[in-house]
Amino acid sequence: MKFSQTYWLNYKNLKPERVCWYEGLNLIVGPNASGKTNTLEALSMLCGWWGSRRKKLKDLVNWQLQGRGVARLHSKFCGEEELAVSMTIDEKRVIEISGKQGNASILRAFIPCLSFWSDDVYLVDGPPYVRRNFLNQLCALIVPLYARRLYDYNKLLRHRNHSLKRGQYDSVIIKTMAPLAAWIWSYRRTIVDLLKISFKEISPSLLDFDVEIDMKEGSCDLFEDPLEGFYKSIAAFKNDEMARRVSLAGPHRDDLSMTITGRPASEALSRGQRRKLAVTLMLSAAKVVEFKMRKRPIILLDEITAELDSEAKSSLINALFNSGCQVIAATADDRIGEFPGKVWHIDQGGLSV
Numbered sequence: 001m002k003f004s005q006t007y008w009l010n011y012k013n014l015k016p017e018r019v020c021w022y023e024g025l026n027l028i029v030g031p032n033a034s035g036k037t038n039t040l041e042a043l044s045m046l047c048g049w050w051g052s053r054r055k056k057l058k059d060l061v062n063w064q065l066q067g068r069g070v071a072r073l074h075s076k077f078c079g080e081e082e083l084a085v086s087m088t089i090d091e092k093r094v095i096e097i098s099g100k101q102g103n104a105s106i107l108r109a110f111i112p113c114l115s116f117w118s119d120d121v122y123l124v125d126g127p128p129y130v131r132r133n134f135l136n137q138l139c140a141l142i143v144p145l146y147a148r149r150l151y152d153y154n155k156l157l158r159h160r161n162h163s164l165k166r167g168q169y170d171s172v173i174i175k176t177m178a179p180l181a182a183w184i185w186s187y188r189r190t191i192v193d194l195l196k197i198s199f200k201e202i203s204p205s206l207l208d209f210d211v212e213i214d215m216k217e218g219s220c221d222l223f224e225d226p227l228e229g230f231y232k233s234i235a236a237f238k239n240d241e242m243a244r245r246v247s248l249a250g251p252h253r254d255d256l257s258m259t260i261t262g263r264p265a266s267e268a269l270s271r272g273q274r275r276k277l278a279v280t281l282m283l284s285a286a287k288v289v290e291f292k293m294r295k296r297p298i299i300l301l302d303e304i305t306a307e308l309d310s311e312a313k314s315s316l317i318n319a320l321f322n323s324g325c326q327v328i329a330a331t332a333d334d335r336i337g338e339f340p341g342k343v344w345h346i347d348q349g350g351l352s353v
């Protein structure tokens with residue numbers, strides 16, 4: 001699916017505008033605070049996601065209107081099928097998909113979209129939950145049931161932590177959690193295996209260093225059978241859990257390890273290299289989505305050129321071009337040079353070609 005035409009009204013600082021997007025690469029260039037991130041955020045909302053900065057819905061309405069008006073987002077999509085999405089935002093968000101009431105999870109299933117925000121460099125050097133969130137989003141995009149199972153697992157985990165805090169070791173909760181944990185582990189493993197394959201394909205054109213990525217399970221060891229693995233890990237961590245009064249084994253302790261000749265990427269790489277690695281992971285994820293969903297995802301990329309030298313910029317642009325995906329990227333750098341797509345300029349919330 002691809003954005004063909006969007007229209008927005010009263011969304012943050014964006015001017016009311018009808019925009020016909022190019023089906024290949026789009027680059028939005030503009031100075032700081034001109035509305036680049038706001039534009040990408042509006043597009044991400046239209047695909048059923050939140051933007052980079054999770055805010056209250058009413059903060060998305062133009063400040064001058066707050067309490068007196070609503071923000072509206074509309075988009076026509078083309079591709080595997082034609083879709084029209086409308087969204088009205090004030091205290092709550094009302095979504096219509098081709099004239100029928102819908103919700104964000106339906107949008108995500110119809111219009112796969114991956115976004116890369118400036119903070120996503122933390123994918124390499126941030127704490128494990130950042131990488132778990134990345135994997136969770138990818139898995140939930142491909143199989144919506146994953147989000148449901150993860151929600152159920154996290155609910156039980158909260159109960160378990162509550163019991164542990166009170167010094168109780170509740171084996172009924174463990175038994176209920178076990179099949180969910182095993183399912184989440186199996187699914188994550190499948191996706192990480194695919195991610196490794198696409199990473200191997202893409203990384204030579206983008207990275208001048210070799211990175212090994214792998215799933216690091218929150219268990220005491222790697223097991224063939226994840227259900228057995230869960231029970232064994234729980235048993236192995238029992239004393240520690242009772243002493244620390246918190247649950248230490250299970251998918252909530254997973255991580256995606258990234259190493260360069262055995263050293264963690266967060267230590268071995270410069271900031272620019274970490275950014276390249278994070279973008280490469282995102283492009284690998286796009287390939288996995290395409291393979292599993294038989295649909296090319298839309299890619300939204302904020303601050304695409306930040307911290308990249310000219311060689312890295314051009315190899316990234318080439319990789320985006322070769323992905324065949326519709327890409328909408330933003331940059332404050334107006335010296336981007338040759339660009340194989342449509343360049344938009346934004347100033348004070350107004351887009352022009």
Ligand SMILES: Nc1ncnc2c1ncn2[C@@H]1O[C@H](COP(=O)(O)OP(=O)(O)OP(=O)(O)O)[C@@H](O)[C@H]1O
Binds near residue numbers: 013032061063064
């Ligand atoms: N609800 C709102 N109503 C009106 N303006 C808003 C609203 N929310 C945010 N803004 C304005 O939007 C502007 C920020 O836009 P945005 O984050 O898209 O900038 P940007 O072009 O990505 O900038 P940078 O290059 O610095 O990241 C800010 O000036 C902010 O004051």
